[in-house]
Amino acid sequence: MDVEFIRHKYEDSYDGVITRAKFKIGVRHVQMIYMILCSLTMGMMRSSNSIAIIAVADDTMNNKTIVPIHDWDRRIQGTILSSFFFGYALLLLPAEVFLKQVGDKLILTAVLLINGALSAAMPTIVNKGGWIAVCNAEFLTGMTQACLTPINQQLISNWLPPNERRLFGNLIQGAILLGTIIALPISGLLSQAQLGWELIFYTEAMITLSMAAMWVLLTASTPDRHQAMGDTEKEFIKQALACYKKKKLQKPWRRILKSKGFWAVASAHSAASATFVFFLVNIPAFLFSFNSSLKTSCWQTSLPLVSAWAVYILTSPTIDIIYRIGYADFLFDIKYFRKIINGLGSSGIFIGLTILPSLASHWDHWGVIMLIGTLGSLGLQFSGFLRNISDMTQNYAGTVVMMSSIVSSVVGALVPLISGFIIGNDSKDIERWRMVFLTIASFNVGCNIIYTVFASNERQDWDDVGKQKFGYSNDVTNLELEELSHTKTAMRNPESDNLL
Structure with a gap:
């Protein structure tokens, strides 16, 4: 029977061998x-x-x-x-x-x-x-x-x-x-x-x-x-989970917080969160203030969100495959790969946010296209820094995502508050809106400079729990043969031998 090693995306500290079974739906x-x-x-x-x-x-x-x-x-x-x-x-x-x-x-x-x-x-x-x-x-x-x-x-x-x-x-x-x-x-x-x-x-x-x-x-x-x-499905689920156990690991909260790599990812995450919240709560008000009814503004705001979702779904797995198989090595050092992808997304956001206020006075389909391209760049940005977390840690990815989300959520919460105070009671003043757009654009660029300088694709020292996980590694070629052999032996047990 076929066997495979499985690791759930962003799930902490799981190891095990599971079997493929015939039960499907x-x-x-x-x-x-x-x-x-x-x-x-x-x-x-x-x-x-x-x-x-x-x-x-x-x-x-x-x-x-x-x-x-x-x-x-x-x-x-x-x-x-x-x-x-x-x-x-x-x-x-x-x-x-x-x-x-x-x-x-x-x-x-x-x-x-x-x-x-x-x-x-x-x-x-x-x-x-x-x-x-x-x-x-x-x-x-x-x-x-x-x-x-x-x-x-x-x-x-x-x-x-x-x-x-x-x-x-x-x-x-x-x-x-x-x-x-x-x-x-x-x-x-x-x-x-x-x-x-x-x-x-x-x-x-x-x-x-x-x-x-x-x-x-x-x-x-x-x-x-x-x-x-x-009963058949219950038994199927029990058998599938029998060899998939969670390790009891003490989460290194303090060591993660002291890590430059974490704060680099948190900075990029904060920039992305601020941009997303800005589009969600401010773009409908911006369009409504100058050029269209609220109904039309909502339609035009939904299209950029679709583009961000589509870009992330299409680019994230593609970029990950390129990273894993090493094709990017022909162009530049692989350690800069995530940073380049993230930088491309940040550049698109900065250009779009800088141009959009100038289109308000003669808003047409080109303005909508600019909105779509700007938030589409956000999907590319997510494909960069978010996947960087899986490079940094194999045991605490979920914890790092959660900690980064807390930081980015606080930053995102400040966006409606700050932009509201800048706009004030004159929502038709284009110069005030321009100030808001440029503030978000500058914040995005600043955070991503921090990410570019301090981010790392190396597995962090706080992720080392004394053994390398067999069956999943960021770069298996970096493993010593002796270490891999020792890990492989440690992973085997009588139950897994029977499955194999």
Whole structure:
């Protein structure tokens, strides 16, 4: 029987031999479909919230809607939107550390119910409580959404054999961005209805609460608890997990924080996060201020997000293959490969953000193309620094991603706040918008200079746990034969001999 060595993307400290079996499609895949739908729903909330906050202050709808329009300038809107991202950043570490130990479906149910209830109550909160109350509600929404990814990762570990985890993990995470893209044009369309911005929140609530009902009734935390799960599939999953064990390693938090390589990656991640958040919350307002209705602005904002997603999906595996097989050696030293890819993405972002304000006065299809190219460069940037993490560590990749995400989330939370204070109460002043665009562009370049200087593709000293992992290495040619032989012997045991 064929055997293979498997390592789940960004999963810490796993080793083992698993076997290929004949069992293919089962209840576990239905469970994954529901998890994809939950992630899609949460992604839709992230973008629809930002559009709803813009629509709350859309004075062009004064005579077209039956709901009140509030006099909120960009400072108030930026503060509200920042509240969500600050809440997300605050709970990211506790959620990653503690919720992954639980892995219960009821936590995801609670996340869906809280988000749905807050969306249903948001029109009342806006009209009765004012913008400060909305900040508190958005802060709580961000905190609950920080729980989504850790719970998904643990549920994937409970349900799937190792060789299926990477595919479905990528699909579930990708559904968050897909939901963000889908919700933008839908929210723009809903904002033009008679119920206006309130309809956006009510639609969010209906979709999220419906998803919560489906999730709690039709899914389970583990295969053993699912009533529709057959004995054959249960046994298949148990056998697949039998030789796939997690090593008990003490995570080197302090050593990671003292590493220049970590802060280099965190800098690049912060630049990418700031650019993404800027496009998500500021570009619709920018387009709406100068050239189009909110509905058209949302459509034009969704296209760049599609380009970023497409570029990352297409380039990331291609670049990784080129890196592994060494074709880049013919052009330059392989250790600069990730930095060059990241630099190309950063250059495209800088050029695009510098040119875009000049196109506002005569916005046409060339402006949309520039938007698409600029955020497409962000997908290329992700293909550079994000894959660098797998070069740095084989045992703590998930931990490094989480720590880097905390830093980048805090930076991303500052973007709506700072840009809102720069724009102030004059959203039609192109010079203020130009200052915001140039600030984001300069920050992106500065962070990526730090990444270029300090990033490393070498395995870090804090990742050394006393033995090299057999079956997976950044560069197996660098292993000494004696070390490889010793590691291979250490990995063998009677169970694996029987499998082989």
